[in-house]
Amino acid sequence: MDEKKSSSFQGFFKGLKTEFNKIIFPNRQDIVKETTATIVVSLLIGVVIAVLDLIMKTGLGFILK
Structure with a gap:
């Protein structure tokens, strides 16, 4: 059972490394273009x-007077 647990951890970290490389x-x-667009x-x-x-506010003020 320890081998299975160890290999699953190794597989997890191998997959994690693969995903980080993507x-x-x-x-x-x-970044500048997207930040500018967000601000605008x-x-x-x-x-x-x-x-x-x-x-x-103006419309309600007119109606309530």
Whole structure:
């Protein structure tokens, strides 16, 4: 039973090493592009939410007066 347990650990770590070798890390240019896109989209969504909030606040203020 100890041999089976030992070989299963070896198989696990061999598979783990194989999977780690498949990892492809992005280069600096890709990171900059994706970060820029994330910031721009976040700002756009923030502006849309702010405009919708202003419209709803103004509309409710007009209705409740």
